[in-house]
Amino acid sequence: MKDLFSVNQLTKDDVGKIFEIAKIYKEKFNAGEKKFNDLRGYSVLLVFFENSTRTRTSFELAGKILGADTINITASSSSVKKGETLYDTVKTLEALRSDFIVIRHSMSGAAKVVADSVESHVINAGDGTNEHPTQALLDAFTILEKKGKIEGLKIAIVGDILHSRVARSDVKLFKKLGAEVTLCGPITMLPRHFEALGADFVTTNLEEALKDKDVVIFLRIQLERQDKPFFSSLREYSIKYGLSQEKINLLKEDAVIMHPGPVNRGVELQSELVYGSRSLILNQVENGLFIRMAVYKYLLS
């Protein structure tokens, strides 16, 4: 596999192998081995046309731990402002002999278009409202670590499904691994043709979505959407779609809570739940590092 732009590219076998590599890295790292040579001599270009701290840092650190040379290119400093097309930008980066291009772009499909036009390995770090495959991998890896399996689990994803690349990648991967997936959000944030996402159930009622779930993933609400008629206020959203201490009782006793971050405290999650006993939020961040190391390694092999 040259690139990773979509979960659709991955077979169950691919996912298993990536998890296996991530697991080994994690074990070695925890045992004190903090530098590897797997990517020594390789260059990783982090091309972010959209702001990102967490994902970019994760990819950068993953590359550095593996011994690669990493370079950051952000949209504000790049040629995009000078009117260069995406195609020309990445062809230029390719000519600089980049081995990996990690790309985030505001337009759906951008990562695939780039992957098709360069020889470098391309990893999608989020393209518009389409996909964020490494997020899905780290989510599934985190669930697997905690629950020992994915198959047969009941997973709910709550929030702005319409604009979420995380939801699109998560649904695909969870379904591939045999979970049952429920989507939940205000109707204004659910795609009209939600069936195309591949989920089993869709509901606008949070209580219904939480019932009997093993895992609930809360998505970040983009605060700028308040200006558009997607919801009336953060207050109403937090009351109707935020997780509170009371609503937590609807979940299974051993259910876990996840969030791709950054959390709007008091909106998606009541503040004290963010790092509470059920929260896997920091595990997600930690595993993100090892998953991204594994993806680099897997694409090289």
Add this chain to the structure above:
Amino acid sequence: MILIKNGYVIDPENSLEGKYDILIEKGVITRVEPNIQPFAGCEVIDATEKIVCPSFVDLHVHFRDPGQTYKEDIESGSRAAVAGGYTTVVCMPNTQPALDDVPLIRYVIEKGKEVGLCRVLPAAAITKGRKGKELTEMALLKDAGAVYFTDDGAPVMDSFIMRKAMEYAGSIGSFVADHCEDLNLSQNGVAHEGEIAAALGLPPLPPEAEDTMVARDCVLSLQTGMPVHICHISSKLSVEIVAWAKAMGAKVTAEVTPHHLYLTDEEFLDFSCIAKVSPPLRTHEDIEATRWALASGVIDFVATDHAPHAHHEKMQDLQACPPGMIGLQFALPIVLDLVKKDYMDLTRLVEVMSTNPAKKIGLKPPQIKVGEVAELTIFDPFEKWEVNEETILSKSKNTPLLGRKLTGKVKYTFYNGKIVYKD
């Protein structure tokens, strides 16, 4: 002297259908008879197994002239037109500057005549600068040669202005044509809001952005008693609304593009900018609806909305790239495909490609009749050809059909008594 031998001739205006030979002397059709013997000094065109019909009329093309001639100009556009069997084209006013003033209308007409390959006519803007605010000098523009009024590319969002434009244009014996799109509903939509846009996370453009504007225009037409023409109709519901308005007696007409008869939103599966067009490519259900509506008369004719864009413009990302695709050379094979699939017969094909659009702008339809200046097209309904950089005669090559094969090829086009295209 030119003798067209053994062709299958169709001309609905003259109730002509069958095998006829056609003799053209000094550009004028002098004989249309079952069997004309060739004689000395006479050039013979063998039209065996080919169809001969009045040449086509396209009320909706973008030749980008003046202002964006790197995409297309009146000359390159004319070449593409005659290669598609067209001898009349109406250029949209979304040029730079917009065709909203008399000298610009004259420029298009004069340049078209200078090129001389086909009849190039302008449509003028409804509002100054196509900004949707102030009406243009419609009466003067009409006198200068504008054949109708449209802000195409943009809708007239203000319903009051649309009503006044409809009334004014109607009162001077012309009409307005609307690019039906409620911009508040379409937002920054890129792809038809269906399963594919949902699955790929493409910014969705809901069909009701078109439907509500079609409904508004139909109601305004009904209430004012004035004509309105719906550009590039593409959704099933819009077709049903037009059918309703026609049944109510509104003077509504509608056109459909070849791409909305043939391609679906599946073209977006590889995130290709080439698939971006306004209105967006829709579903199989919508295609089925537009096909039957064209066959039954709910949709009056085919118009290509030939919209050239340069390669570099279509190389941008999906949000940034401009919508539009070329169409002049694909209309015939696509409509012919509908004949082969039994949606309609060849007579209807000639009506929707030639007769109906000509009448809509008050042009005498081209005819195959003794005494007429030859303006006809000869095409091979069976010839397969590949759409590629060489076969496309436009300056721009933006079409999802690149690399695909179409059946049906124009062999000759006659305009003003002369051969203006020969394959």
